[in-house]
Amino acid sequence: MAILNEEQEMLRDMARDWATNESPVTAFRKYRADKPAEGFQPDVWQTMAQMGWTGIVIPEEHGGSDFGWMSAGLVIEELGKTLTASPIVASTVAASAIVLGGSDEQKAKWLPKLASGEVVGTLAVDEGAHHGGKTEASVSGGKLSGTKAFVHEAHGASLFVVSAADGLYLVEKGDGVSLSDRKLTDQRSHANVTFDGAAADKLANGGDDLLDKVLDRARILTAAEMLGMAQQVFDVTLDYLKQRVQFNQVLASFQALQHRMADLFADLAMMRSAVESGLEALDSGFGVPHAACVAKAEANRVLHIISREGIQLHGGIGMTDEYDVGFYLKRARVLEASWGSTTYLKNRFAALAGY
Amino acid sequence: MATLAEPRADTDEAFREEVRDFLAKNFPPELKGKGNALASVEGPTQEDAQQKAWREAMGEKGWGVPTWPKEYGGGGLSKKQARILQEEMGKAGAYNPIGGMGVMMFGPTLLESGSEEQKREHIPAIAKGEIRWCQGYSEPNAGSDLANLQTFAEDKGDHYLVNGQKTWTSGGQWADKCFAIVRTDKSDKHNGISFMLIDMDSPGVEVRPIQMISGLSPFCETFFTDVKVPKENLVGKEGQGWTIGKRLLQHERTNISGAGGGGRAMGAAMSEVAKKYAEFDANGEIADKVLRDKVADFEIRWQAFLLTARRAVEESKAAGGVSEISSVLKKLGTKLGQERSELAIEIMGLQGLGWEGEGFSESELAGVRAWLFGKAFTIYGGSTEIQNNIIAKRVLGMLDHQ
Ligand SMILES: Cc1cc2nc3c(=O)[nH]c(=O)nc-3n(C[C@H](O)[C@H](O)[C@H](O)COP(=O)(O)OP(=O)(O)OC[C@H]3O[C@@H](n4cnc5c(N)ncnc54)[C@H](O)[C@@H]3O)c2cc1C
Numbered sequence: 122m123a124i125l126n127e128e129q130e131m132l133r134d135m136a137r138d139w140a141t142n143e144s145p146v147t148a149f150r151k152y153r154a155d156k157p158a159e160g161f162q163p164d165v166w167q168t169m170a171q172m173g174w175t176g177i178v179i180p181e182e183h184g185g186s187d188f189g190w191m192s193a194g195l196v197i198e199e200l201g202k203t204l205t206a207s208p209i210v211a212s213t214v215a216a217s218a219i220v221l222g223g224s225d226e227q228k229a230k231w232l233p234k235l236a237s238g239e240v241v242g243t244l245a246v247d248e249g250a251h252h253g254g255k256t257e258a259s260v261s262g263g264k265l266s267g268t269k270a271f272v273h274e275a276h277g278a279s280l281f282v283v284s285a286a287d288g289l290y291l292v293e294k295g296d297g298v299s300l301s302d303r304k305l306t307d308q309r310s311h312a313n314v315t316f317d318g319a320a321a322d323k324l325a326n327g328g329d330d331l332l333d334k335v336l337d338r339a340r341i342l343t344a345a346e347m348l349g350m351a352q353q354v355f356d357v358t359l360d361y362l363k364q365r366v367q368f369n370q371v372l373a374s375f376q377a378l379q380h381r382m383a384d385l386f387a388d389l390a391m392m393r394s395a396v397e398s399g400l401e402a403l404d405s406g407f408g409v410p411h412a413a414c415v416a417k418a419e420a421n422r423v424l425h426i427i428s429r430e431g432i433q434l435h436g437g438i439g440m441t442d443e444y445d446v447g448f449y450l451k452r453a454r455v456l457e458a459s460w461g462s463t464t465y466l467k468n469r470f471a472a473l474a475g476y
Numbered sequence: 477m478a479t480l481a482e483p484r485a486d487t488d489e490a491f492r493e494e495v496r497d498f499l500a501k502n503f504p505p506e507l508k509g510k511g512n513a514l515a516s517v518e519g520p521t522q523e524d525a526q527q528k529a530w531r532e533a534m535g536e537k538g539w540g541v542p543t544w545p546k547e548y549g550g551g552g553l554s555k556k557q558a559r560i561l562q563e564e565m566g567k568a569g570a571y572n573p574i575g576g577m578g579v580m581m582f583g584p585t586l587l588e589s590g591s592e593e594q595k596r597e598h599i600p601a602i603a604k605g606e607i608r609w610c611q612g613y614s615e616p617n618a619g620s621d622l623a624n625l626q627t628f629a630e631d632k633g634d635h636y637l638v639n640g641q642k643t644w645t646s647g648g649q650w651a652d653k654c655f656a657i658v659r660t661d662k663s664d665k666h667n668g669i670s671f672m673l674i675d676m677d678s679p680g681v682e683v684r685p686i687q688m689i690s691g692l693s694p695f696c697e698t699f700f701t702d703v704k705v706p707k708e709n710l711v712g713k714e715g716q717g718w719t720i721g722k723r724l725l726q727h728e729r730t731n732i733s734g735a736g737g738g739g740r741a742m743g744a745a746m747s748e749v750a751k752k753y754a755e756f757d758a759n760g761e762i763a764d765k766v767l768r769d770k771v772a773d774f775e776i777r778w779q780a781f782l783l784t785a786r787r788a789v790e791e792s793k794a795a796g797g798v799s800e801i802s803s804v805l806k807k808l809g810t811k812l813g814q815e816r817s818e819l820a821i822e823i824m825g826l827q828g829l830g831w832e833g834e835g836f837s838e839s840e841l842a843g844v845r846a847w848l849f850g851k852a853f854t855i856y857g858g859s860t861e862i863q864n865n866i867i868a869k870r871v872l873g874m875l876d877h878q
Contacts, residue, residue: 124790359872374875379868386867387804394783419780467772476747476762476771 123191123397132192135172136199143168146445149204153308159241159277160310161207166277169207170238179216183232190338190403194345194396201349204448206309208241208274210342215242218282218289218335222327227291231280243278244339245269245292245314246332252458253465258285258316264297265290265321268313271303273459275312282324282335283316289331290321306451337413339460341399344420347456348396351424354431354449355389358382361435378434385430388423395419414461414470421463428453491557495564502533508569531573535604540574541583548587549600555793577647578602578609580731582655585724589671589712598673611728612642612656612674612698613721620862622657623665623718627700629658629672636660636710638674638703644856648683648696651676657721660714669717673709674700690848691831728857729802733785733809746771746778746819753824767823774812774819781808800870803863810853810860817847 125133144165152162159166169175177193179185193213200209216235219227219242234240248254248270258267265285272281281292292298297319300312324331359382362373372378399416402409428450432439439446461469504526523531534540537551542558544550553561565572583602586594601607618625627640638658648654654674661668674681680703685693712720750771755763762768788801820843821828830836830844854860868874 123787124794359874363874373868376865376868379872379874380861380864382872382874383807383864383867386872387808390784390801390804391777391780391808394787395780397787398783415776415779415783418776422777464769467769467776470776471761471768471772474747474772474775475760476750476756476768 123401125191125195128188129192129195132188133195133199136174136196139168139172140199140203140205144200144205145203146448149206149448152206160274161277165205166207166238166241169209174209175212175238176216176236178213179220179232179236183228184236185216185232190341191397191400194342194400197342197345198349198352198396201346202353204350204445204452208243208277208310210339210346211243211274211278212238212241214244214335214339214342215278215280215282217338218242218244218324218327218331219291221334222289222324222331223291224326227322227324231291235280240280241274241278242280242282243272243274244335245272245275245281245283246336247271250458251465252461256284256286258283260285260287260290260321260323263321264318265292265316266318268315270313271305271311271459272314274310275300275314276310281314281316283321284332285321289324289327289335291324292316292319292321296320305455307448307455309452309455311455333410336460337409338403340413340417340466341396341403343456343460344396344399344416347420347424347453348392350449350453350456351389351392351420351427354427354446355382355385357446358431358434365436372434381430381434385427388426392419392423410473411470414466414473417461418463418466418470421457421461421466424453425457425463488556488560492560492564495561496568498533498537498539499564499568499570502530503568503570504530507571510571527573530570531605534573535606538603540572540605541579541603544583544587544599544603548595549603574603574605576605576608577611577655578607581611581724581727582609584727585655585720586711588723589716589720591711593708594673594711607653608647608651610645610648610651610654610676610698612645612654612658614644615641616643620859622721623669625657625659625669627656627658628662629660629670629705631660632704634707636672636705636707638672638680638700638705640700642698642700644686644695645683645698646695646856648676648698649685654698655711655724657717660717664715666718667715669721670714671711671717671720672705673711674703674705678703678705680704688849689851690845692845692849694849725858726800726802729806729863732853732857733802733805733807746774746816746823749820749823753827770819770822774815778812778816781812784808800866803858803866803871806857807860807863807867813853814850817843817850821847 148165155162157163173186174196176185177188177196178190180187197210200207212235216232219231219235223231231240231242235242246269248257248268250270258265258269265283267285269283279294281294281298283290283292297317299315299317301315303311303313305311327334362378362382363371365372395416396419399412402412431446432450435444435446438444441447457463507526507530538544538546538549539551539561542551542553542561543555544552546552551558579602583599586598590598598607602609613622613625615625615627627638627642629636629638640658642656645654652675654676655671656674657669657671659668660670676683680701682699682701683696684699685696687693688695750762750767754767757763762771785805788805792801824840827836827840828843830840832841858866
């Protein structure tokens with residue numbers, strides 16, 4: 122655990138209490154059964170906004186708290202532990218695109234609403250099943266056309282941050298924007314979004330690498346959610362091994378299992394260091410592209426192993442829908458493939474390092 | 477020496493200035509980029525005049541052990557100052573001439589558990605790099621099951637009479653003294669162990685070097701036959717040897733992992749090895765994409781490990797000292813250290829497997845020996861399997877329910 126200041130500790134504890142008591146995995150089950158049209162429970166989102174979580178990286182002058190990325194990551198990690206279905210990662214990243222690349226008018230128009238949770242934003246970047254493919258969406262005369270695939274939180278979002286051949290644009294949901302559901306294993310909100318001459322407002326101030334900067338933020342925050350998930354699967358699995366009895370002994374007493382847990386524990390330590398250093402890099406502004414690769418690549422690697430081992434070490438019960446551990450596996454792979462698979466990130470890391 | 481300059485160390489810039497000044501005056505440029513022969517346990521002590529002068533200058537300052545207390549000959553520096561010292565030494569290409577087991581594990585343990593007289597007697601000599609220590613722990617039938625050790629110290633009033641055999645004693649043939657765990661009570665496995673200090677030139681001590689797969693012989697069998705050890709060489713009380721001895725292992729593990737700063741240099745970054753030996757394509761990328769992937773994969777995990785080591789240091793500062801996390805660092809660092817060597821060889825091809833003779837550079841040959849020696853990283857200081865047991869038991873509480 123990073124060394125936190127008092128404010129961060131309070132925020133983390135608040136998020137932990139709320140997630141544990143108000144938004145445990147049973148809440149995710151209820152969400153799954155209710156299938157809210159927004160892709161999240163509006164009252165839950167309201168509560169999260171009231172606690173200030175929607176404005177953590179938004180400057181105070183625009184209605185946020187400007188607590189920084191480490192703070193945002195702490196909250197998101199806690200929410201990841203209980204699989205809270207909310208657009209907090211998507212909307213935080215969308216807000217950061219405006220903070221980084223927006224004009225004064227764009228900031229004044231959108232940031233207060235994003236901070237208050239009134240508007241949900243999301244990134245619409247990839248056009249296929251893999252991150253990092255071609256961008257064919259284009260803009261002419263202020264109208265954007267193209268289709269973005271597997272957009273996270275598309276159902277509840279009213280503002281899309283869309284990549285086109287010549288940069289990033291803000292597009293409001295409405296005329297010229299249509300959704301078709303892409304239901305994935307995590308049973309969260311995903312859709313292909315088709316823009317057909319939709320009014321688009323360019324984010325013109327962020328420099329040529331604005332998209333990369335925004336994606337780095339998406340990678341690091343996603344990794345924070347994955348960290349929460351990995352930690353939870355590890356903890357639940359350890360508890361299970363300590364109570365399940367076979368051969369007249371608790372499973373935890375078998376050395377073969379002890380050593381596998383020790384391996385996972387060490388991997389989890391590496392994942393935590395990588396994710397926290399990504400958040401730190403965003404706060405310090407130093408070495409972000411590099412840190413984002415390390416954070417997301419480690420998150421991918423470790424959550425992949427832990428989500429598999431979590432099921433294996435539970436035995437048959439791990440295969441049941443009634444038991445929570447499978448949910449983590451199904452969300453894990455969606456996040457693993459988002460904003461950079463492991464091979465994509467290794468490639469990017471090598472390119473950044475000059476080999 | 478330079479006592480007048482010391483109050484200047486109050487502010488950091490002033491301290492940086494002091495370090496630069498000291499290095500300019502004392503570090504012989506001829507030694508630039510050279511390693512620290514004395515820090516390793518793998519070779520005999522052969523100092524030339526310049527190396528000796530450099531060691532003495534650093535020893536005088538206490539800067540070889542920068543954060544140890546000044547009253548025992550340490551540098552008395554804050555962590556921040558120690559970092560500045562390290563940075564400036566790095567810039568000047570200077571190495572720390574003071575090291576070895578005394579610095580890495582025995583000194584920190586004695587500072588915690590030794591008597592005032594013992595600290596005054598032994599710490600300054602370690603800080604000056606004058607005395608070499610070896611570790612008398614393992615025995616033929618006490619490896620991972622260390623507490624099974626049989627070497628017996630019989631109470632003879634004012635001294636102990638020690639009989640038994642230690643093995644795998646690194647640097648035993650070059651050491652002046654040995655910190656050993658021995659049995660003082662045969663009826664109690666763990667509480668019958670005591671921690672004592674034995675002069676290697678005492679009558680009855682015999683060492684026999686053993687050759688390793690790397691071709692070197694840096695470790696020995698050590699025999700004790702009626703060796704007299706004065707009572708004042710007992711550290712802590714009789715029966716506390718297991719506790720003190722385990723604490724020492726925590727220091728050792730942090731060092732072996734490469735995380736403590738005092739560990740062996742892990743060599744150049746993998747990307748540097750690749751740049752030197754691999755083929756690159758027109759895009760400036762390693763031409764073999766599978767190899768490129770392996771290098772990036774390794775480097776990412778290596779970064780995550782270094783970040784973990786840094787985090788552990790910060791957290792242990794907050795929690796007060798080295799802890800069980802040393803097992804995690806040891807396990808990770810040693811595995812990655814071995815992977816690094818294996819990957820370097822893969823990149824270098826047969827050029828990376830030279831044993832001796834023509835056609836290989838000095839560093840290529842050294843790399844081969846280091847690769848072989850590195851196979852010990854996951855064995856000594858408590859094997860990886862033992863670290864897994866410790867993590868499962870002490871950190872994860874997996875045995876509590878038996
Ligand atoms: C290069 C080198 C330098 C050394 N230097 C020193 C030194 O200076 N001083 C000193 O005192 N010692 C030294 N050692 C000894 C070292 O500490 C021991 O080798 C080590 O503790 C392992 O003991 P062992 O060799 O008896 O192996 P064993 O204990 O016989 O182990 C053999 C294998 O079984 C595994 N194993 C053992 N017990 C368990 C268990 N309970 N559960 C699962 N797996 C287990 C081990 O992990 C290992 O893989 C050195 C060793 C080497 C290789």
